[in-house]
Amino acid sequence: MIADAARVTASPPMDGALIEKRRTGARVLHFTRRHHTGQEAPPERGAKILLYSHDAVGLGSMWRTRLVSEALKRALPGAAVVVVTGSPAAQVLPFPAGVEHVALPWLGRETGDDEQSPEDAAWYPDIRRMRRAILRATASSFDPDLIIVDQRPAGTESELLGTLAALRKRRRRPRVVLGLKDIPASPTRARRSSLLFHTIDRYYDEVWVYGVRDVFDTVQEHAFPDTVAEKTVFCGYLDALPAGDALAKPVHAPPALPADRVGPHVLVLPGCGVDGSRVIEHYLQGLLQLPRRCALRTTVVLGGVMPADKRTALLERFGTLPDVSFLDAAPAIERRYAQADLVVSTAGYDRVCELLSFGQRAVLVPRTDTRGDELTRARRFGELGYFDVIGPDELESGRLIAAVMGALGRHAAVAPPVDMGGLFRVVERARLLSGTPIPSATAS
Numbered sequence: 001m002i003a004d005a006a007r008v009t010a011s012p013p014m015d016g017a018l019i020e021k022r023r024t025g026a027r028v029l030h031f032t033r034r035h036h037t038g039q040e041a042p043p044e045r046g047a048k049i050l051l052y053s054h055d056a057v058g059l060g061s062m063w064r065t066r067l068v069s070e071a072l073k074r075a076l077p078g079a080a081v082v083v084v085t086g087s088p089a090a091q092v093l094p095f096p097a098g099v100e101h102v103a104l105p106w107l108g109r110e111t112g113d114d115e116q117s118p119e120d121a122a123w124y125p126d127i128r129r130m131r132r133a134i135l136r137a138t139a140s141s142f143d144p145d146l147i148i149v150d151q152r153p154a155g156t157e158s159e160l161l162g163t164l165a166a167l168r169k170r171r172r173r174p175r176v177v178l179g180l181k182d183i184p185a186s187p188t189r190a191r192r193s194s195l196l197f198h199t200i201d202r203y204y205d206e207v208w209v210y211g212v213r214d215v216f217d218t219v220q221e222h223a224f225p226d227t228v229a230e231k232t233v234f235c236g237y238l239d240a241l242p243a244g245d246a247l248a249k250p251v252h253a254p255p256a257l258p259a260d261r262v263g264p265h266v267l268v269l270p271g272c273g274v275d276g277s278r279v280i281e282h283y284l285q286g287l288l289q290l291p292r293r294c295a296l297r298t299t300v301v302l303g304g305v306m307p308a309d310k311r312t313a314l315l316e317r318f319g320t321l322p323d324v325s326f327l328d329a330a331p332a333i334e335r336r337y338a339q340a341d342l343v344v345s346t347a348g349y350d351r352v353c354e355l356l357s358f359g360q361r362a363v364l365v366p367r368t369d370t371r372g373d374e375l376t377r378a379r380r381f382g383e384l385g386y387f388d389v390i391g392p393d394e395l396e397s398g399r400l401i402a403a404v405m406g407a408l409g410r411h412a413a414v415a416p417p418v419d420m421g422g423l424f425r426v427v428e429r430a431r432l433l434s435g436t437p438i439p440s441a442t443a444s
Contacts (some may be wrong), residue, residue, distance in 0.1 A: 001078060006194070011367045015154045015236055020275040021411060023044065029247050029313060033273075037234055045066055045078050046076050046077070046078030046079035046080070046376075046387070047079045047080075047145040047146060047430070047434035048080045048082075048143065048144045048145050048146075048434075049072055049077070049079055049080070049081050049144060049145065049147075049148065049430065049434065050082050050083075050084065050138070050139065050142055050144040050146070050147045050148070050159065050321050051065050051068065051069055051081070051082070051083045051147075051148045051149075051150070051152050052083075052084050052085065052135075052147070052148070052149045052155065053084075053087055053090075053140050053152065054085070054087070054151060054152045054155060055085070055086045055087045055104075055106060055107050055155045055156050056086075059089040059092060059093060059350065060181070060348055060350050061083060061085075061087065061089075061095050061150045061151055061285060061350055062085065062087050062089035062090060062092075063089075063093060064150055064151075064179065064210065064349070065083055065085070066083075066093050066095065066096065066127050066179065066351070067240065068148065068179065068238075068423065068426055069081050069083055069096060069240050070096035070099065070424060071220055071423040072426070072427060073096055073097075073098045073099055074096075075427040076427070076430070076431070077098075079434075080100070081098065081099045082099070082100045082101070082142055082144075083099060083101050083136070083137055084101075084102045084104065084135060085098070085101075085102075085103070085104060085132075086103065086131065086156070086439070087106075087108045087125070088106060088420065090103070091177055095337075099177070101286065102134065102138050104130075104131045104135070105130050105131055107124075107127060107128070107131070107156060107157070114302045128159065129214065130158065131156075131158050131159050132162055134165060135155075135160065135162075135163045136162060136163045139147040139163050139167060140165075140166070143174075143317050144174045145174055145175070145368055145370065145433075145434040146174055146175050146176075146430055146433050147167075147174050147175070147176045147177065147179065147436040148177045148179055148208075148430075149177070149178050149204075149358065150179050151177070151178075151179065151180060151184065152196075153178050153196045153199045153200050153203070153204060154196050154430040157175070161199070164176065164199075164203040168203060168342060175205045175206075175240065175433040175434065176199060176203055176204050177205060177206045177208055177429070177433065178204050178205060178206075178207045178208070178209045179206070179210060179426075180208065180209050180210065180211075180217060180218065181209075181210055181211065181336055182209065182210060182212070182215065182216050182237070182349065182377065183211070183221075183224075183349075183373040183376050183377050184218065184222065184373065185218055185372060185373055186258065189221075194419065197225055197227075198225070199296075200224070200228050200231070200440075201227045201228055201319060202383075204235055205231065205407060205433065206207075206231050206232075206429065206433070207228060207231050207232045207387070208233050208235050208424045208426060208429065209232060209233065209234045209235060210235055210237060210238050211234065211235070211237060211422075212234060212236055212237065212418065212419050213234045213382060215381070215384065215414070215418075216376070216380055218232075218234075218375070219232055231291045231423060233425075233429065235421070235426055235429070236419035236421040236422040236424075237256060237352075237353050237356055237418060237419065237420050237422050237424060238353050238420070239353075239357050239420040239421070239422065239423055240350070240353045240356075240357040240358075241334065241357050242356070248334040253398045257273065257410070263294070263295030263296050263297055263323070264296060264297070264341040264342065264403040265297045265298070265299070265335055265339055265340050265341050265342075265345070266283075266296055266299075266340065266341065266342050266343070266344060266404060266408075267298075267299050267301070267339075267342070267343045268283050268298060268299070268300045268301065268343075268344045269301050269336075269338035269343055269344070269345045269351070270301065270303050270345070270346055272311035273376060274300075276301075276303055276308065276346065277306055277307075277310040277311075277314060278305065278395070279344065279365050279395070279400075280300055280302070280314060281314060281347065282395055282396060282397045283298075283300075283344055283397070283400055283401065283404070284298075284300070284314070284317075284321065284324070284398050285397035285398040285400060286319040286400050286402075286404070287318075287321060287324070287401065288321075289397065289398060289401060290405075291400065294405070295323070295402065296323065296404075297323045297324075298321075298323060298324045298325070298326060299324075299325045299326075299327060299336060299340070300310075300326050300327065301327045301328075301329065301336075302327065302328055302329075302376030303328075304316070304327065305394065313331075314326075314404025322334070322363070329389060329415045334358065337354070337355075337358040337360050338358070340360065341361070341364075341408060342360075342361050342362065342363065342404060342407055342408055343360050343361070343362040344362070344363050344365065344400070344404060345357060345362055345364060345365070346364075346365055346366060346369075347364045347365070347366040347367070347374040347375070347377050347378035347389075349373070349376055349377070349433055352364075352377060352381065352390040353420075355387070356386070356418050356420060357420060361387070361388070362388070362407075363387065363388045363390060363403045363407055363415025364378040364381070364382070364387045364388070364389045364394070364402070365378075365389075365395055365400070366378040366379075366389070366391070366392060367407075368392045375391070375392065378391075379391075384415055384416070385415040387417050388403050388406070388407050390403055390442065391441040
């Protein structure tokens with residue numbers, strides 16, 4: 001039986017209440033957090049939780065790992081939470097207070113760097129051995145109660161298998177969980193690659209899908225075998241409402257708006273950790289095609305990985321456009337969402353979770369890559385009425401700007417609520433699997 005997390009866990013005293021928030025976009029469900037009072041007893045030493053994030057293109061894996069680790073540390077203050085990763089994204093997305101970080105040597109090949117120097121190629125086998133040794137030593141010395149692996153059950157280049165096998169032989173072995181985004185890969189590709197189901201069946205106690213079965217049935221579409229389906233829990237999407245940071249400063253400030261020209265605000269936001277120059281260029285080219293009476297204010301986030309030559313070319317060509325601001329990055333992205341009437345974005349899991357969390361209207365332009373999950377995700381949410389979608393083969397400036405103007409010119413579509421309780425249910429499952437005591441009703 002495939003589990004819905006709300007039915008699997010008995011209803012303990014909740015850290016918060018389920019509420020419904022209405023924004024400019026679709027309705028979403030959030031969990032409010034309980035505020036601890038000064039009369040509560042200090043937390044006792046809690047569970048030891050180890051999280052593993054692989055080295056992949058973009059920031060998606062680290063984004064999920066950071067959210068999960070922060071939620072665990074906040075809800076289980078006595079717990080020891082350690083993240084093991086070699087991802088360079090760990091330098092871009094700092095870890096929350098109280099979460100420890102064990103760094104692995106970076107495997108450049110895993111992030112798509114096809115061109116390796118002879119020196120790098122010669123050292124590559126040694127780096128792999130170092131990573132496996134660090135993983136095994138960390139797991140052995142930390143002796144976790146719970147291990148949460150993001151997306152890849154065997155780890156990068158199967159580096160986790162030795163550690164998982166060693167832990168399985170222990171008298172007191174940890175519980176091991178695989179965390180999956182809603183669409184791990186395109187359904188067609190997933191059927192060609194077995195998602196390492198034999199590894200999941202052998203070493204994993206549960207599979208947590210950070211999504212909703214009614215939106216995308218990961219088990220059915222990816223043909224999970226019965227033994228894996230029985231371990232699967234649909235937790236809900238991850239609520240991305242962050243605590244907040246300082247705003248990024250513009251790299252190019254627009255001319256001041258005349259008092260009589262105040263138009264809608266569009267945020268152009270490519271995916272985290274990917275080059276979004278193609279989407280940005282088509283949008284800005286579309287702006288040039290609009291008649292003067294169409295006043296749009298635009299903020300463009302260039303992102304930290306756009307090649308310098310593309311960045312320079314965009315600023316030289318479009319930097320003088322009135323009412324357009326350019327940012328290198330926007331750490332406090334929640335403020336940018338709050339100021340925007342519409343977002344033009346790619347359709348990565350992290351970006352879609354942010355859009356849902358803020359109830360933001362958007363035109364999605366999914367990328368095409370080897371995983372294929374963005375296109376599937378964008379089409380599914382488009383069918384359900386949450387976002388407008390421009391397919392990769394349809395992307396051209398006239399069509400994109402027409403979709404933007406069309407979305408701005410009508411009211412937000414009425415779509416069913418989206419369950420954003422993923423982090424709440426992750427915490428409850430972690431409590432159950434790690435043996436962490438549930439706070440008493442009197443304490444809450």
